[in-house]
Amino acid sequence: MSVYLGIDIGTSGTKTLAVQEDGEILASATYEYPVSTPYPGWSEQNPEDWWQAAVQGVRTVLDVGKISPDSVRGIGLSGQMHGSVFLNRDQQVIRPALLWNDQRTARECEEIETRAGGRAALIELVANPALTGFTAPKILWLRTHEPHHYEQLKQVLLPKDYVRFRLTGEYATEVSDASGTLLLDVRHRCWSRVLLEKLDIDPAWLPQVYESEEISGKMISSIARQLGLPAGIPVVGGGGDQAAGAVGNGIVSRGVISATMGTSGVVFAHSDEVQIDPAGRVHTFCHAVRGKWHVMGCVLAAGGSLQWYRNQLGESEQATARAMGIDPYTLLTAEAAMAPIGSEGLFFLPYLTGERSPHNDPDARGAWIGLSWRHGRAHLVRSVLEGATFAMRDCLDVVRALHIPVEEIRVSGGGARSEFWRQLQADIYGQPVATINASEGPAYGVALLAATGTGVYSSIEEACQATISLASQTPPHTAAQARYQQAYPIYQQLYRALKPEFKTIREFVLA
Numbered sequence: 001m002s003v004y005l006g007i008d009i010g011t012s013g014t015k016t017l018a019v020q021e022d023g024e025i026l027a028s029a030t031y032e033y034p035v036s037t038p039y040p041g042w043s044e045q046n047p048e049d050w051w052q053a054a055v056q057g058v059r060t061v062l063d064v065g066k067i068s069p070d071s072v073r074g075i076g077l078s079g080q081m082h083g084s085v086f087l088n089r090d091q092q093v094i095r096p097a098l099l100w101n102d103q104r105t106a107r108e109c110e111e112i113e114t115r116a117g118g119r120a121a122l123i124e125l126v127a128n129p130a131l132t133g134f135t136a137p138k139i140l141w142l143r144t145h146e147p148h149h150y151e152q153l154k155q156v157l158l159p160k161d162y163v164r165f166r167l168t169g170e171y172a173t174e175v176s177d178a179s180g181t182l183l184l185d186v187r188h189r190c191w192s193r194v195l196l197e198k199l200d201i202d203p204a205w206l207p208q209v210y211e212s213e214e215i216s217g218k219m220i221s222s223i224a225r226q227l228g229l230p231a232g233i234p235v236v237g238g239g240g241d242q243a244a245g246a247v248g249n250g251i252v253s254r255g256v257i258s259a260t261m262g263t264s265g266v267v268f269a270h271s272d273e274v275q276i277d278p279a280g281r282v283h284t285f286c287h288a289v290r291g292k293w294h295v296m297g298c299v300l301a302a303g304g305s306l307q308w309y310r311n312q313l314g315e316s317e318q319a320t321a322r323a324m325g326i327d328p329y330t331l332l333t334a335e336a337a338m339a340p341i342g343s344e345g346l347f348f349l350p351y352l353t354g355e356r357s358p359h360n361d362p363d364a365r366g367a368w369i370g371l372s373w374r375h376g377r378a379h380l381v382r383s384v385l386e387g388a389t390f391a392m393r394d395c396l397d398v399v400r401a402l403h404i405p406v407e408e409i410r411v412s413g414g415g416a417r418s419e420f421w422r423q424l425q426a427d428i429y430g431q432p433v434a435t436i437n438a439s440e441g442p443a444y445g446v447a448l449l450a451a452t453g454t455g456v457y458s459s460i461e462e463a464c465q466a467t468i469s470l471a472s473q474t475p476p477h478t479a480a481q482a483r484y485q486q487a488y489p490i491y492q493q494l495y496r497a498l499k500p501e502f503k504t505i506r507e508f509v510l511a
Contacts, residue, residue: 297395
Protein backbone atom coordinates (compact mmCIF):
# COMPACT_ATOMS: atom_id res chain seq x y z
CA MET A 1 0.00 0.00 0.00
CA SER A 2 1.25 3.53 -0.83
CA VAL A 3 2.66 5.74 1.93
CA TYR A 4 2.49 9.54 2.15
CA LEU A 5 4.65 11.82 4.29
CA GLY A 6 3.21 14.85 6.03
CA ILE A 7 5.74 17.40 7.32
CA ASP A 8 4.55 20.25 9.56
CA ILE A 9 7.07 23.06 10.22
CA GLY A 10 5.75 24.30 13.58
CA THR A 11 6.95 27.04 15.90
CA SER A 12 8.35 24.76 18.60
CA GLY A 13 9.30 21.85 16.35
CA THR A 14 8.75 19.96 13.11
CA LYS A 15 6.46 16.92 13.08
CA THR A 16 6.76 14.28 10.38
CA LEU A 17 4.14 11.58 9.80
CA ALA A 18 4.09 8.52 7.60
CA VAL A 19 0.49 7.74 6.62
CA GLN A 20 -0.90 4.89 4.52
CA GLU A 21 -3.33 5.79 1.77
CA ASP A 22 -6.19 4.42 3.93
CA GLY A 23 -5.35 6.96 6.64
CA GLU A 24 -3.51 4.66 9.07
CA ILE A 25 -0.57 6.39 10.78
CA LEU A 26 2.56 4.23 10.52
CA ALA A 27 5.11 6.40 12.32
CA SER A 28 5.59 9.87 13.80
CA ALA A 29 8.63 11.93 14.76
CA THR A 30 9.07 15.43 16.19
CA TYR A 31 12.28 17.45 16.44
CA GLU A 32 12.31 20.71 18.39
CA TYR A 33 14.28 23.94 17.94
CA PRO A 34 14.47 27.31 19.71
CA VAL A 35 12.75 30.65 19.15
CA SER A 36 14.89 33.77 19.49
CA THR A 37 13.52 36.97 21.08
CA PRO A 38 16.39 39.45 20.77
CA TYR A 39 14.17 42.40 21.76
CA PRO A 40 10.73 42.76 23.38
CA GLY A 41 8.05 41.86 20.82
CA TRP A 42 10.51 40.21 18.42
CA SER A 43 10.27 36.53 17.47
CA GLU A 44 12.74 34.88 15.08
CA GLN A 45 14.02 31.47 13.99
CA ASN A 46 16.83 30.08 11.89
CA PRO A 47 15.36 28.41 8.75
CA GLU A 48 18.23 25.90 8.79
CA ASP A 49 16.75 24.51 12.02
CA TRP A 50 13.50 23.72 10.15
CA TRP A 51 15.37 21.94 7.41
CA GLN A 52 17.50 19.82 9.74
CA ALA A 53 14.40 18.88 11.76
CA ALA A 54 12.60 17.85 8.56
CA VAL A 55 15.56 15.74 7.42
CA GLN A 56 15.78 13.99 10.78
CA GLY A 57 12.02 13.51 10.89
CA VAL A 58 11.86 11.81 7.50
CA ARG A 59 14.76 9.51 8.31
CA THR A 60 13.21 8.60 11.66
CA VAL A 61 9.72 7.73 10.40
CA LEU A 62 11.18 5.57 7.64
CA ASP A 63 13.26 3.73 10.20
CA VAL A 64 10.71 3.46 13.02
CA GLY A 65 7.87 2.55 10.69
CA LYS A 66 10.07 0.07 8.79
CA ILE A 67 8.82 1.74 5.62
CA SER A 68 10.14 0.76 2.23
CA PRO A 69 11.42 3.92 0.50
CA ASP A 70 9.81 2.75 -2.76
CA SER A 71 6.36 2.81 -1.11
CA VAL A 72 6.55 6.58 -0.49
CA ARG A 73 4.49 8.15 -3.26
CA GLY A 74 4.05 11.77 -2.17
CA ILE A 75 4.90 14.48 0.37
CA GLY A 76 2.71 17.23 1.79
CA LEU A 77 4.05 20.30 3.59
CA SER A 78 2.44 22.40 6.28
CA GLY A 79 3.86 25.09 8.50
CA GLN A 80 3.51 28.08 10.73
CA MET A 81 1.97 30.89 8.70
CA HIS A 82 3.13 34.44 7.93
CA GLY A 83 6.85 33.91 8.66
CA SER A 84 9.27 35.54 6.26
CA VAL A 85 12.36 33.86 4.85
CA PHE A 86 14.47 36.34 2.88
CA LEU A 87 16.82 34.90 0.24
CA ASN A 88 19.51 36.61 -1.83
CA ARG A 89 20.51 35.98 -5.46
CA ASP A 90 22.66 33.03 -4.32
CA GLN A 91 19.56 31.44 -2.73
CA GLN A 92 21.03 31.94 0.75
CA VAL A 93 19.08 33.11 3.80
CA ILE A 94 19.85 36.77 4.47
CA ARG A 95 18.78 36.99 8.12
CA PRO A 96 16.73 35.00 10.69
CA ALA A 97 13.08 34.57 9.73
CA LEU A 98 10.52 36.88 11.34
CA LEU A 99 7.71 34.73 12.76
CA TRP A 100 3.92 34.93 12.93
CA ASN A 101 3.95 36.23 16.52
CA ASP A 102 6.55 38.94 15.90
CA GLN A 103 5.11 42.34 16.84
CA ARG A 104 7.70 44.83 15.57
CA THR A 105 5.78 46.02 12.49
CA ALA A 106 2.99 48.24 13.87
CA ARG A 107 4.21 51.29 11.94
CA GLU A 108 4.58 49.29 8.74
CA CYS A 109 0.95 48.15 9.12
CA GLU A 110 -0.10 51.79 9.31
CA GLU A 111 1.99 52.49 6.20
CA ILE A 112 0.31 49.64 4.31
CA GLU A 113 -3.18 50.89 5.14
CA THR A 114 -2.20 54.42 4.10
CA ARG A 115 -0.70 53.28 0.78
CA ALA A 116 -3.75 51.11 0.08
CA GLY A 117 -6.12 54.06 0.61
CA GLY A 118 -7.38 53.14 4.06
CA ARG A 119 -8.37 50.01 5.97
CA ALA A 120 -11.62 49.49 4.07
CA ALA A 121 -9.82 49.72 0.73
CA LEU A 122 -7.17 47.26 1.91
CA ILE A 123 -9.81 44.75 3.03
CA GLU A 124 -11.49 45.12 -0.36
CA LEU A 125 -8.18 44.27 -2.08
CA VAL A 126 -6.98 41.33 0.04
CA ALA A 127 -9.93 40.52 2.38
CA ASN A 128 -7.98 41.38 5.55
CA PRO A 129 -6.57 44.35 7.46
CA ALA A 130 -2.83 44.82 7.99
CA LEU A 131 -1.69 42.92 11.08
CA THR A 132 1.75 42.81 12.63
CA GLY A 133 2.09 39.05 12.21
CA PHE A 134 1.53 39.08 8.43
CA THR A 135 4.35 38.84 5.89
CA ALA A 136 3.87 42.08 3.94
CA PRO A 137 4.70 44.41 6.85
CA LYS A 138 7.81 42.33 7.53
CA ILE A 139 9.06 43.11 4.01
CA LEU A 140 8.49 46.81 4.61
CA TRP A 141 10.23 46.56 7.99
CA LEU A 142 13.29 45.09 6.29
CA ARG A 143 13.27 47.94 3.79
CA THR A 144 13.11 50.59 6.52
CA HIS A 145 15.27 49.13 9.27
CA GLU A 146 17.78 46.85 7.51
CA PRO A 147 18.36 48.41 4.08
CA HIS A 148 21.66 46.52 3.74
CA HIS A 149 19.65 43.29 3.84
CA TYR A 150 16.83 44.65 1.71
CA GLU A 151 19.25 45.49 -1.08
CA GLN A 152 20.16 41.77 -1.30
CA LEU A 153 16.55 40.56 -1.41
CA LYS A 154 15.57 38.34 -4.37
CA GLN A 155 12.97 35.93 -2.95
CA VAL A 156 10.49 35.83 -0.06
CA LEU A 157 9.29 32.43 1.15
CA LEU A 158 7.01 31.20 3.90
CA PRO A 159 8.44 28.63 6.36
CA LYS A 160 7.05 25.47 4.75
CA ASP A 161 7.92 26.83 1.31
CA TYR A 162 11.56 27.20 2.31
CA VAL A 163 11.57 23.47 3.13
CA ARG A 164 9.87 22.86 -0.25
CA PHE A 165 12.66 24.81 -1.93
CA ARG A 166 15.29 22.66 -0.22
CA LEU A 167 13.43 19.47 -1.24
CA THR A 168 12.65 20.37 -4.84
CA GLY A 169 14.62 23.46 -5.85
CA GLU A 170 11.30 25.15 -6.69
CA TYR A 171 10.02 28.51 -5.50
CA ALA A 172 6.36 27.70 -4.84
CA THR A 173 3.55 28.26 -2.35
CA GLU A 174 -0.19 27.54 -2.21
CA VAL A 175 -3.33 29.55 -1.70
CA SER A 176 -4.03 28.96 2.00
CA ASP A 177 -0.59 29.98 3.27
CA ALA A 178 -0.24 32.76 0.68
CA SER A 179 -3.49 34.27 2.01
CA GLY A 180 -1.65 35.11 5.23
CA THR A 181 0.99 37.22 3.53
CA LEU A 182 -1.53 40.08 3.01
CA LEU A 183 -0.40 40.11 -0.61
CA LEU A 184 -2.87 37.60 -2.08
CA ASP A 185 -6.09 38.55 -3.83
CA VAL A 186 -8.09 36.07 -1.75
CA ARG A 187 -11.20 36.28 -3.92
CA HIS A 188 -9.34 35.34 -7.10
CA ARG A 189 -6.64 33.14 -5.46
CA CYS A 190 -3.65 34.95 -7.02
CA TRP A 191 -1.13 37.64 -6.02
CA SER A 192 -2.63 41.13 -5.83
CA ARG A 193 -0.78 43.08 -8.49
CA VAL A 194 -2.60 46.23 -7.35
CA LEU A 195 -1.36 46.04 -3.76
CA LEU A 196 2.13 44.94 -4.77
CA GLU A 197 2.40 48.06 -6.91
CA LYS A 198 1.08 50.30 -4.13
CA LEU A 199 3.65 48.86 -1.71
CA ASP A 200 6.47 48.90 -4.28
CA ILE A 201 7.14 45.18 -3.81
CA ASP A 202 8.60 43.34 -6.79
CA PRO A 203 6.24 40.49 -7.85
CA ALA A 204 9.31 38.50 -8.91
CA TRP A 205 10.18 38.08 -5.22
CA LEU A 206 7.08 35.96 -4.68
CA PRO A 207 6.76 32.26 -5.60
CA GLN A 208 4.24 30.66 -7.94
CA VAL A 209 0.88 29.95 -6.27
CA TYR A 210 -0.74 26.49 -6.45
CA GLU A 211 -3.90 24.91 -5.10
CA SER A 212 -3.16 22.83 -2.02
CA GLU A 213 -3.39 19.36 -3.57
CA GLU A 214 -1.53 20.32 -6.76
CA ILE A 215 1.95 18.92 -7.37
CA SER A 216 4.35 21.86 -6.96
CA GLY A 217 7.64 20.06 -7.58
CA LYS A 218 9.52 16.79 -7.31
CA MET A 219 12.30 15.79 -4.97
CA ILE A 220 15.75 16.40 -6.43
CA SER A 221 18.27 13.54 -6.56
CA SER A 222 20.84 14.89 -4.09
CA ILE A 223 18.20 15.42 -1.40
CA ALA A 224 16.58 12.06 -2.10
CA ARG A 225 19.92 10.37 -1.41
CA GLN A 226 20.27 12.36 1.82
CA LEU A 227 16.82 11.25 2.99
CA GLY A 228 17.05 7.67 1.78
CA LEU A 229 14.19 8.07 -0.71
CA PRO A 230 13.84 7.70 -4.47
CA ALA A 231 14.29 10.85 -6.55
CA GLY A 232 11.26 12.42 -8.15
CA ILE A 233 8.71 11.94 -5.35
CA PRO A 234 5.94 14.54 -5.89
CA VAL A 235 5.57 17.35 -3.35
CA VAL A 236 2.09 18.89 -3.30
CA GLY A 237 1.20 22.46 -2.39
CA GLY A 238 0.17 21.54 1.14
CA GLY A 239 -1.25 24.21 3.41
CA GLY A 240 -0.69 26.77 6.10
CA ASP A 241 -0.85 25.01 9.45
CA GLN A 242 -4.41 26.10 10.19
CA ALA A 243 -5.91 25.12 6.83
CA ALA A 244 -3.91 21.88 6.86
CA GLY A 245 -5.01 21.19 10.43
CA ALA A 246 -8.60 21.78 9.39
CA VAL A 247 -8.23 19.18 6.65
CA GLY A 248 -6.71 16.84 9.23
CA ASN A 249 -9.79 17.45 11.41
CA GLY A 250 -12.25 17.00 8.54
CA ILE A 251 -13.31 20.68 8.47
CA VAL A 252 -14.15 20.57 4.77
CA SER A 253 -17.87 21.35 4.79
CA ARG A 254 -20.16 24.11 6.06
CA GLY A 255 -21.30 23.97 9.72
CA VAL A 256 -18.34 22.05 11.13
CA ILE A 257 -15.97 24.29 13.13
CA SER A 258 -12.58 23.51 14.63
CA ALA A 259 -11.12 24.98 17.80
CA THR A 260 -7.41 24.19 17.95
CA MET A 261 -5.58 24.93 21.19
CA GLY A 262 -1.89 24.81 20.30
CA THR A 263 0.78 27.42 21.05
CA SER A 264 -1.66 29.74 19.36
CA GLY A 265 -5.38 29.08 19.44
CA VAL A 266 -7.47 29.06 16.28
CA VAL A 267 -11.19 28.99 15.58
CA PHE A 268 -11.63 27.85 11.98
CA ALA A 269 -14.84 27.81 9.91
CA HIS A 270 -15.19 26.41 6.38
CA SER A 271 -16.99 28.63 3.86
CA ASP A 272 -18.24 27.85 0.36
CA GLU A 273 -17.88 31.51 -0.59
CA VAL A 274 -15.83 34.55 0.42
CA GLN A 275 -17.20 35.91 3.72
CA ILE A 276 -15.45 39.00 5.06
CA ASP A 277 -15.78 40.69 8.45
CA PRO A 278 -15.84 44.43 7.60
CA ALA A 279 -14.26 45.19 10.98
CA GLY A 280 -11.35 42.85 10.28
CA ARG A 281 -11.71 41.01 13.59
CA VAL A 282 -11.19 37.60 11.96
CA HIS A 283 -9.33 36.56 8.82
CA THR A 284 -10.77 35.42 5.51
CA PHE A 285 -8.33 33.14 3.69
CA CYS A 286 -8.41 30.57 0.91
CA HIS A 287 -9.00 27.07 2.24
CA ALA A 288 -6.80 24.08 1.38
CA VAL A 289 -9.96 22.72 -0.28
CA ARG A 290 -9.94 23.70 -3.94
CA GLY A 291 -12.28 26.61 -4.67
CA LYS A 292 -13.29 27.10 -1.01
CA TRP A 293 -12.44 29.64 1.69
CA HIS A 294 -12.35 29.83 5.46
CA VAL A 295 -12.89 32.33 8.24
CA MET A 296 -10.34 32.13 11.04
CA GLY A 297 -9.79 33.80 14.39
CA CYS A 298 -6.33 33.51 15.94
CA VAL A 299 -5.39 33.84 19.64
CA LEU A 300 -1.63 34.34 19.74
CA ALA A 301 -0.92 32.75 23.14
CA ALA A 302 -3.66 30.24 23.95
CA GLY A 303 -1.85 27.02 24.80
CA GLY A 304 1.23 29.22 24.82
CA SER A 305 -0.02 30.84 28.02
CA LEU A 306 -0.04 27.48 29.78
CA GLN A 307 3.39 26.76 28.33
CA TRP A 308 4.62 30.07 29.76
CA TYR A 309 3.14 29.18 33.15
CA ARG A 310 4.85 25.78 33.06
CA ASN A 311 8.21 27.28 32.13
CA GLN A 312 8.17 30.24 34.52
CA LEU A 313 6.07 29.13 37.51
CA GLY A 314 5.72 25.36 37.20
CA GLU A 315 9.16 24.23 38.31
CA SER A 316 7.81 22.02 41.10
CA GLU A 317 5.27 20.39 38.76
CA GLN A 318 8.01 19.74 36.21
CA ALA A 319 10.25 18.15 38.83
CA THR A 320 7.42 15.95 40.11
CA ALA A 321 6.45 14.97 36.57
CA ARG A 322 10.03 13.95 35.77
CA ALA A 323 10.14 11.79 38.89
CA MET A 324 6.79 10.18 37.99
CA GLY A 325 7.59 9.81 34.30
CA ILE A 326 4.52 11.76 33.17
CA ASP A 327 3.76 14.96 31.26
CA PRO A 328 3.88 18.07 33.52
CA TYR A 329 0.74 19.35 31.81
CA THR A 330 -1.11 16.39 33.35
CA LEU A 331 -0.20 17.67 36.82
CA LEU A 332 -1.01 21.28 35.93
CA THR A 333 -4.51 20.49 34.66
CA ALA A 334 -5.15 18.24 37.67
CA GLU A 335 -4.13 21.15 39.89
CA ALA A 336 -6.46 23.48 37.96
CA ALA A 337 -9.36 21.09 38.57
CA MET A 338 -8.96 21.67 42.33
CA ALA A 339 -9.98 25.33 42.00
CA PRO A 340 -13.68 26.28 41.68
CA ILE A 341 -15.37 27.37 38.45
CA GLY A 342 -14.37 30.94 37.69
CA SER A 343 -11.27 30.75 39.93
CA GLU A 344 -13.06 32.73 42.64
CA GLY A 345 -12.94 35.95 40.61
CA LEU A 346 -9.37 35.64 39.32
CA PHE A 347 -9.14 36.49 35.61
CA PHE A 348 -6.19 35.99 33.29
CA LEU A 349 -5.73 37.95 30.05
CA PRO A 350 -3.64 35.71 27.73
CA TYR A 351 -2.11 38.52 25.67
CA LEU A 352 1.53 37.58 26.31
CA THR A 353 2.61 38.41 22.74
CA GLY A 354 -0.04 41.02 21.92
CA GLU A 355 -3.30 39.79 20.42
CA ARG A 356 -4.62 39.07 16.98
CA SER A 357 -8.34 38.22 16.95
CA PRO A 358 -10.56 40.01 17.62
CA HIS A 359 -8.57 42.97 18.99
CA ASN A 360 -5.68 43.29 16.49
CA ASP A 361 -3.65 44.92 19.23
CA PRO A 362 0.14 44.36 19.31
CA ASP A 363 0.35 46.42 22.52
CA ALA A 364 -1.95 44.14 24.53
CA ARG A 365 -0.24 42.36 27.41
CA GLY A 366 -1.00 39.48 29.75
CA ALA A 367 -2.39 40.13 33.21
CA TRP A 368 -3.89 38.51 36.28
CA ILE A 369 -6.70 40.62 37.65
CA GLY A 370 -8.62 39.97 40.85
CA LEU A 371 -5.84 38.42 42.94
CA SER A 372 -6.63 38.06 46.62
CA TRP A 373 -5.19 36.36 49.69
CA ARG A 374 -7.40 33.33 48.98
CA HIS A 375 -5.85 32.57 45.62
CA GLY A 376 -3.25 29.82 45.34
CA ARG A 377 -1.50 27.88 42.60
CA ALA A 378 -4.64 25.97 41.62
CA HIS A 379 -6.49 29.26 41.05
CA LEU A 380 -3.57 30.65 39.04
CA VAL A 381 -3.33 27.75 36.62
CA ARG A 382 -7.11 27.36 36.27
CA SER A 383 -7.46 31.05 35.48
CA VAL A 384 -4.85 30.66 32.72
CA LEU A 385 -6.90 27.86 31.14
CA GLU A 386 -10.11 29.86 31.52
CA GLY A 387 -8.55 33.03 30.08
CA ALA A 388 -7.20 31.23 27.02
CA THR A 389 -10.59 29.61 26.43
CA PHE A 390 -12.44 32.92 26.86
CA ALA A 391 -10.13 34.33 24.17
CA MET A 392 -11.12 31.47 21.87
CA ARG A 393 -14.78 32.22 22.56
CA ASP A 394 -14.14 35.81 21.46
CA CYS A 395 -13.28 34.40 18.02
CA LEU A 396 -16.16 31.93 18.02
CA ASP A 397 -18.65 34.69 18.76
CA VAL A 398 -17.42 36.70 15.76
CA VAL A 399 -17.94 33.63 13.55
CA ARG A 400 -21.47 33.31 14.90
CA ALA A 401 -22.08 37.03 14.30
CA LEU A 402 -21.19 36.52 10.62
CA HIS A 403 -24.11 34.04 10.46
CA ILE A 404 -21.81 31.11 9.81
CA PRO A 405 -23.53 28.04 11.26
CA VAL A 406 -21.77 26.42 14.22
CA GLU A 407 -23.36 22.98 14.21
CA GLU A 408 -20.37 21.01 15.48
CA ILE A 409 -17.15 22.09 17.22
CA ARG A 410 -14.18 19.76 16.83
CA VAL A 411 -11.37 20.40 19.31
CA SER A 412 -7.72 19.53 18.81
CA GLY A 413 -4.24 20.39 20.05
CA GLY A 414 -3.11 20.28 23.66
CA GLY A 415 -6.46 21.57 24.84
CA ALA A 416 -8.16 18.49 23.37
CA ARG A 417 -5.81 15.93 24.91
CA SER A 418 -6.81 16.99 28.42
CA GLU A 419 -10.24 15.74 29.53
CA PHE A 420 -10.46 18.68 31.96
CA TRP A 421 -9.69 21.26 29.27
CA ARG A 422 -12.13 19.64 26.84
CA GLN A 423 -14.86 20.02 29.44
CA LEU A 424 -13.81 23.60 30.12
CA GLN A 425 -14.13 24.40 26.42
CA ALA A 426 -17.61 22.88 26.21
CA ASP A 427 -18.68 24.88 29.28
CA ILE A 428 -17.29 28.20 28.01
CA TYR A 429 -18.34 27.76 24.34
CA GLY A 430 -21.81 26.73 25.52
CA GLN A 431 -22.20 23.66 23.31
CA PRO A 432 -20.74 20.17 22.96
CA VAL A 433 -17.22 19.69 21.66
CA ALA A 434 -16.04 16.61 19.76
CA THR A 435 -12.76 14.86 19.06
CA ILE A 436 -11.93 12.69 16.05
CA ASN A 437 -10.04 9.46 15.47
CA ALA A 438 -6.93 11.28 14.17
CA SER A 439 -5.17 13.81 16.37
CA GLU A 440 -2.07 14.68 14.36
CA GLY A 441 -3.51 17.87 12.84
CA PRO A 442 -1.60 19.65 10.06
CA ALA A 443 0.86 16.85 9.27
CA TYR A 444 -2.04 14.43 8.84
CA GLY A 445 -3.95 16.94 6.71
CA VAL A 446 -1.11 17.46 4.25
CA ALA A 447 -0.51 13.71 3.99
CA LEU A 448 -4.16 13.46 2.86
CA LEU A 449 -3.56 16.32 0.42
CA ALA A 450 -0.58 14.42 -0.97
CA ALA A 451 -2.71 11.29 -1.39
CA THR A 452 -5.34 13.38 -3.18
CA GLY A 453 -2.86 15.16 -5.42
CA THR A 454 -1.31 11.90 -6.56
CA GLY A 455 -4.67 10.37 -7.47
CA VAL A 456 -5.64 8.10 -4.56
CA TYR A 457 -8.72 10.25 -3.91
CA SER A 458 -10.68 12.38 -6.34
CA SER A 459 -11.01 15.26 -3.84
CA ILE A 460 -9.94 16.18 -0.34
CA GLU A 461 -13.56 15.87 0.75
CA GLU A 462 -13.50 12.23 -0.34
CA ALA A 463 -10.19 11.68 1.46
CA CYS A 464 -11.57 13.07 4.74
CA GLN A 465 -14.77 11.06 4.46
CA ALA A 466 -12.74 7.88 3.99
CA THR A 467 -10.30 8.43 6.86
CA ILE A 468 -11.85 10.65 9.58
CA SER A 469 -14.60 9.82 12.09
CA LEU A 470 -15.81 11.17 15.45
CA ALA A 471 -14.18 9.63 18.54
CA SER A 472 -15.89 11.39 21.47
CA GLN A 473 -18.32 14.14 22.44
CA THR A 474 -18.23 16.28 25.57
CA PRO A 475 -21.44 18.19 26.42
CA PRO A 476 -21.34 21.29 28.64
CA HIS A 477 -22.26 21.02 32.31
CA THR A 478 -25.33 23.20 32.88
CA ALA A 479 -24.14 24.83 36.11
CA ALA A 480 -20.64 25.52 34.79
CA GLN A 481 -22.01 26.92 31.53
CA ALA A 482 -24.24 29.33 33.46
CA ARG A 483 -21.35 30.44 35.68
CA TYR A 484 -19.08 31.10 32.73
CA GLN A 485 -21.86 32.98 30.99
CA GLN A 486 -21.71 35.39 33.95
CA ALA A 487 -17.91 35.60 33.90
CA TYR A 488 -17.39 36.10 30.17
CA PRO A 489 -18.64 39.73 29.97
CA ILE A 490 -16.32 40.63 32.86
CA TYR A 491 -13.40 39.12 30.96
CA GLN A 492 -14.32 41.15 27.87
CA GLN A 493 -14.61 44.39 29.83
CA LEU A 494 -11.15 43.97 31.36
CA TYR A 495 -9.48 44.24 27.95
CA ARG A 496 -11.52 47.31 27.05
CA ALA A 497 -10.63 48.97 30.36
CA LEU A 498 -6.92 48.25 30.04
CA LYS A 499 -6.45 48.92 26.33
CA PRO A 500 -5.24 52.54 26.80
CA GLU A 501 -2.86 51.44 29.55
CA PHE A 502 -1.29 48.78 27.34
CA LYS A 503 -0.15 51.50 24.95
CA THR A 504 1.22 53.51 27.88
CA ILE A 505 3.19 50.45 29.01
CA ARG A 506 4.67 50.00 25.54
CA GLU A 507 5.76 53.62 25.45
CA PHE A 508 7.35 53.21 28.89
CA VAL A 509 9.28 50.11 27.78
CA LEU A 510 10.54 51.84 24.64
CA ALA A 511 11.44 55.10 26.40
